[in-house]
Amino acid sequence: MTVLDVHHLTKGFTMHHLGAHMAAFDDISFLLNAGEFLLLKGQNGAGKSTLLRTLYRSYLAQSGEILFHSNHGVIDLARAADIDVTYLRRTEIGFVTQFLTARPRVSAEALVAEPLRLAGRCAEDALDEARHWLNAFGVKPALWAAYPTTFSGGEQQKVNLARTLILPPRLLFLDEPTASLDVNARAALIKRLTELKAQGTAMIGVFHHPGDVATLIDREIDLTPDSATGEDRKDVVI
Amino acid sequence: MMDAPQIVKTQPLLMARNVSKSFGNIAALQDVSATVYPGEVLGIVGESGSGKSTFLRCLNLEEHPDQGSYTLDLPNVQGNLFDLDRYARRMLCATRIGIVYQNPHLGLLMKHSSSGNVAERLLVAGERRFNVLREKARDALDASEFPLDRMDAPPIELSGGMQQRVQLAKAIALEPALLLLDEPTTGLDVSVQALVLDTLKKLQQERKITMVIVSHDLGVIRTLSDRVMVMRRGRVVEEGLADQVFQDPQHAYTQQLVHAKL
Numbered sequence A: 001m002t003v004l005d006v007h008h009l010t011k012g013f014t015m016h017h018l019g020a021h022m023a024a025f026d027d028i029s030f031l032l033n034a035g036e037f038l039l040l041k042g043q044n045g046a047g048k049s050t051l052l053r054t055l056y057r058s059y060l061a062q063s064g065e066i067l068f069h070s071n072h073g074v075i076d077l078a079r080a081a082d083i084d085v086t087y088l089r090r091t092e093i094g095f096v097t098q099f100l101t102a103r104p105r106v107s108a109e110a111l112v113a114e115p116l117r118l119a120g121r122c123a124e125d126a127l128d129e130a131r132h133w134l135n136a137f138g139v140k141p142a143l144w145a146a147y148p149t150t151f152s153g154g155e156q157q158k159v160n161l162a163r164t165l166i167l168p169p170r171l172l173f174l175d176e177p178t179a180s181l182d183v184n185a186r187a188a189l190i191k192r193l194t195e196l197k198a199q200g201t202a203m204i205g206v207f208h209h210p211g212d213v214a215t216l217i218d219r220e221i222d223l224t225p226d227s228a229t230g231e232d233r234k235d236v237v238i
Numbered sequence B: 001m002m003d004a005p006q007i008v009k010t011q012p013l014l015m016a017r018n019v020s021k022s023f024g025n026i027a028a029l030q031d032v033s034a035t036v037y038p039g040e041v042l043g044i045v046g047e048s049g050s051g052k053s054t055f056l057r058c059l060n061l062e063e064h065p066d067q068g069s070y071t072l073d074l075p076n077v078q079g080n081l082f083d084l085d086r087y088a089r090r091m092l093c094a095t096r097i098g099i100v101y102q103n104p105h106l107g108l109l110m111k112h113s114s115s116g117n118v119a120e121r122l123l124v125a126g127e128r129r130f131n132v133l134r135e136k137a138r139d140a141l142d143a144s145e146f147p148l149d150r151m152d153a154p155p156i157e158l159s160g161g162m163q164q165r166v167q168l169a170k171a172i173a174l175e176p177a178l179l180l181l182d183e184p185t186t187g188l189d190v191s192v193q194a195l196v197l198d199t200l201k202k203l204q205q206e207r208k209i210t211m212v213i214v215s216h217d218l219g220v221i222r223t224l225s226d227r228v229m230v231m232r233r234g235r236v237v238e239e240g241l242a243d244q245v246f247q248d249p250q251h252a253y254t255q256q257l258v259h260a261k262l
């Protein structure tokens, strides 16, 4: 079952103060099915984060289509109304970055429970499950009711993971999610990703050490410009 | 431009279309349109004199534009609100719209008690029972995290942060459908600013109030807004999801604005 169908996606940045346009990636096409894991490769600056952000609509595509097969029908994320994108981010599309958006006076457990609450789960259940995931990622119980604004980078990342992965999204983007994690948390993450994959979540990820996720990878796209004159890239064009 | 909504079928709460307003030969607003969905927070940024406050005053029906339409999707509220007579306008503002100005003098009677300032809103809406007025005023002040032991002090004797909380309490006393905020934290010192911002965030999360907020402080806009609209010289030059406008600004002016703050 198709989840994402990307056609001729191109992205560059126009920097008005320099009067310059810089290409980030050009004419990318691929198809991603439920339960598939696509690894993005390429040197620093190759455009891996840019591609994920464009798919998530934090960046605007320059041209091309991002056809997402949502539970409500096919929608082109490159052009979808903001309100539809907001809705899909809350219900079907997840993005794990290296940064937690902590909010003042919201406890770690409340932050993690929030997606369940928004999905209509009762407060008590949601909190129970939130604690389960905080525990799974190795956040100390003493911190569960505290505000993550003061947590260490690694602790914040664990909260972030628990929050994003508590509900199985249909489509999940991962941008170096293991960067600040200790060994145990890394193992917990791989375990959760394996579960999600089995449940049908389609994933696109960037990993500093792809060895971590070797067992999950189905396909790769190399974004390095002219990497073997784009042979890798053409491999995945469908 | 983006497609029309395809999944979300909810009607927007607020729709303003092609609002224009000139003061003499100054075109303060030119064809400004905005759409805000229930529970959404729209942030407006832009250089000084770009028309942000004028637009908010139009939305608060204090300013009559030369052209344009404005609708709110609420029970018993129909048609172009700019066409309402003065009485209907006043009732609608008092009961369904709350506003917080940068300058508390615009929103408050500085020498009346703080609780009285909040209760005034309820009086306009027809509440006459003294104990109910006082209780509701107290609740609104409490929700705005105003120190209740000062509720009978006049705003003139209070700090800037507390004055903004009185304005906020007055604005939310009647549980408005729409909350308009014009530079609500500007002029406060940084730590007080953070506290007021924190209160706004909490109100937004707990009450899901639809808000339109104007600020020069991009941090404030980023923290509160779902979507952002960028104004320049009376026009909207760019709008989009907050993360997109801040991370991938398209217009030269927005790029300048965002990069200046990084």
Ligand SMILES: Nc1ncnc2c1ncn2[C@@H]1O[C@H](COP(=O)(O)OP(=O)(O)OP(=O)(O)O)[C@@H](O)[C@H]1O
Pocket: A013, A024, A042, A043, A044, A045, A046, A047, A048, A049, A050, A051, B247, B248
């Ligand atoms: N918002 C932006 N505005 C302008 N240029 C940008 C923006 N985001 C990314 N870029 C540029 O696009 C190029 C690709 O960057 P990107 O962050 O996608 O690389 P990456 O493959 O993720 O690299 P890394 O491995 O270092 O994380 C870089 O040259 C970067 O400077």
Ligand SMILES: Nc1ncnc2c1ncn2[C@@H]1O[C@H](COP(=O)(O)OP(=O)(O)OP(=O)(O)O)[C@@H](O)[C@H]1O
Pocket: B023, B026, B027, B028, B046, B047, B048, B049, B050, B051, B052, B053, B054, B055
């Ligand atoms: N009542 C008025 N009479 C005459 N000119 C006015 C009036 N109100 C606003 N203007 C003018 O309209 C333009 C827009 O003003 P407005 O106050 O809306 O700007 P703003 O974006 O809120 O600016 P700031 O960021 O400085 O608050 C300005 O040129 C201003 O001088």
Ligand SMILES: [Mg+2]
Pocket: A048, A049, A050
């Ligand atoms: Mg990157």
Ligand SMILES: [Mg+2]
Pocket: B052, B053, B054, B182
């Ligand atoms: Mg102003």
